[in-house]
Amino acid sequence: MEREIILESKGLTIRFGGLVAVMDFNAVVPKGSIVGLIGPNGAGKTTCFNMISGFYLPSEGQIFFNGANITHLQPHEVCRAGLARTFQNIRLFGNGTVLQNVMVGCHVRQKSRWWHPLLCLPSSMREEKAIVAKSVELLKIVGLDHFAHEKARSLPYGAQRRLEIARALATDPRFLLLDEPAAGMNPQETNDLMSFIRQIRDDFDLTILLIEHDMKVVMGICENIWVLDYGRTIAEGSPESIRKNPKVIEAYLGEECVANA
């Protein structure tokens, strides 16, 4: 069964001074899949995310999204193209309300211009109302609609993570990059997260690539996994094959054991 390829990276390499942070990362992600990127700390996972989302320019290699070459795009252009992300250390707009955070995500699809509100143009007023409504809907989906007018930084940690996801969804993405979405979660929350990720993949017609350390999550929902160690891809495949891969076990020696997942 041929599945459409939504994201492809070819020979992605990046050097910082003399250090090669990522070497020759090749990945093909089918549309609608949930896939994972794992590896010990410092392996280069977030660096890959930063290259894909446009924050770093690769030293070598290309990235294709829906067939288009997005290697040289700025982060906001990557988002406009349909790729949204969350951050390892949550990056919310701390002084804004929960609702405002999500509304910022809607801006990229907004049609009215910045000066329309000055003239009180009806089309612009309608669009602003629609943005509020859409944002509230997204908050309902992550269960935060009751906190809409609270300051974002007053939320507990888990809620902040969900807010970040809601904000990313507000950009109408086709592809979601989640950086350690399960960090700091207890087993119950982790289960909820796993169902949630599957849910939004189905409801929003998304493809999801996640970085995770929690093996339960990775093995539970990813259909394909890439393993990085010191910037190099040491393994790739289904959860079963990764679980048994001796190179992977060796790389994780001393860390949370892969075999326990």
Added chain:
Amino acid sequence: MSPAKKTKLNIASVAVLALFLWFAQNFLDGYSIQILNLIAINIILALSLNLIYGFTGMFSLGHAGFMAIGAYVCAILIMTPDQKDSLFILQKAYPWIQNAEAPFIVAVIAGGLVATLTGLLVGIPLLRLGDDYLGIATLGFAEIIRVLANNIPRVTNGALGFKGIPDYANLWWNFGWCVLTLYCIVRIINSNFGNTLMAIRDDETAAKAMGVNVFRGKLLSFAIGSFFAGVGGALLASLLTTIDPKMFLFTLTFNVLMIVVTGGLGSLTGSILGSVGITVMMEWLRFVENPIYLGSFEIQGVPGMRMVVFSLALMLVILFRREGLMGMREFNWDWLLGRFGRRGKV
């Protein structure tokens, strides 16, 4: 409260303001009227700096430069060719300066537009600099403008400056522009575009990742802020009727910065309250600087005391209540209704 009701309340407030201005114009003494005029202009300046710094997070110290541009453009346009002839005594002005003339409203808008243009030119290279570097760079820009004003006498009359500028800037014009500035900035801040500006302030990286064109947002905010700074400068020129390069030292920017910080960065209400409070204090403290006459005795004034008090006040705010008076809170009709509602319940 419904938006329609809020709009009605807003319009009613403007009507009350107009009534108050009519009363002031006809019954208050010249000194009080001057203070009201300065309050209006300071509100314009504070709101524009707050947009750039409090809401978009750009630490710009160049406000005096934009004010200077607005002031000179306006002054050149509202003075008649004859007036300018007697003004440019050391060197004759360029003919296009000499003969340029425009109605007051056009002159003020022109002042704002030239300031905006300059803001765009300056902003494009400078706005990618971080916090403190941006501060120093914009401060440098303002100083360059001032030095320029001193050194192109055929345009600005050099160090002599302009005297006898027509005093069109009365209560109506100043508060008219003040209300317009407030309207524009409120509409921008309350729109989703305003949300993106605040997002840029809070976390540029996340904003970029969410599709916000940060550079464009910063540039727009800077341009809009510099427009109103130019307008403020233009009105100031007509109010004070004299301008010279020495007026536009860093001290001027410092005063506006002070208002914005004490009022609360990110609060428009705070900027308004701060403008009122500090303008009044400034004028009230002026008597400390001027000699006081008691009968035939003259008590020496203490020049510099005003700024000593103000810099001390700024430091106290920064050290003990960084968020200023209002923090990031705003006045809104719902809050007011809530307070009266509570009193209503017995």
Added chain:
Amino acid sequence: MSEAMLIQHLLNGLTLGSLYALIAIGYTMIYGILRLINFAHSEIFMLGAYFVFWGIALFHLPWAVAMIAAVLAVGAVGVLVDRIAYRPLRDAPRISALISAIGVSFFLQNLAIVVFSAIPREVYRPPWLEQVFLVGSVRVLPLTLFVPLFSLLLMLGLVYIVYKTKPGLGMRAISKDIETSYAMGVPVNRIIALTFGIGSALAAASGIMWTLRYPQLQPIMGIIPGFKAFIAAVVGGIGSIQGAVIGGVGLGLIEIMAVAVFPELAGYRDALAFILLIGILLVKPTGLLGEKLEDKV
């Protein structure tokens, strides 16, 4: 331009540059350890000159004693400024300390106006500095040699402190990584106080020598030289002492030579520094010898 004129201008440029360099060192050291632009530094410069003046006028101290006393006293003022206006804001957002610095600067300026009055005063110049002597056809004031040489002496002393003493090691550690320095038991606040003390002492020395060269003493005398010295520090690479020296001397030479070669530029002399600043910030913001500070994503 004759050869004698050229040498004359170069010496003047060197003198001016040394004065800028001494001030620039203070800016760069503070920025290096605190990432703070110490706006008040220009007032420290001014206070050095005023303390000498009052030391002589009020306490009738001999000039040399007054100079030493002033340098030490102003060094103490610098430490005090940090203690009161910057230390409480160590954990606050960086801009707060910056605003506080601006506040202190205006405060000291205007306090000086209130206490010393804004009337410009003539400064006492020791006669031995005034005697012109001729080297070939070049007219030389002992002052023109004294300033660069004394400045060099001070800078060498500083280099010794920074690279050969324990507190100096602390300074270098803190400018690399303040968090780790705390963790490693470096007495951070004391070292910061020492840095302020040394930086302020150097600025005070510069202020004293400045008034020997340009004898008008007034409370606002520090603003323009202070700003220019800061620009010199940025151009040289903020955080780098060598950069501050190179930037300072370079700026002094450029200022003097530019106006010497193009006299029409005289009115724009002050703007030269600002144009240089904007230029360097656009091309290489970290300055000639500076390091890059990345933002982690």
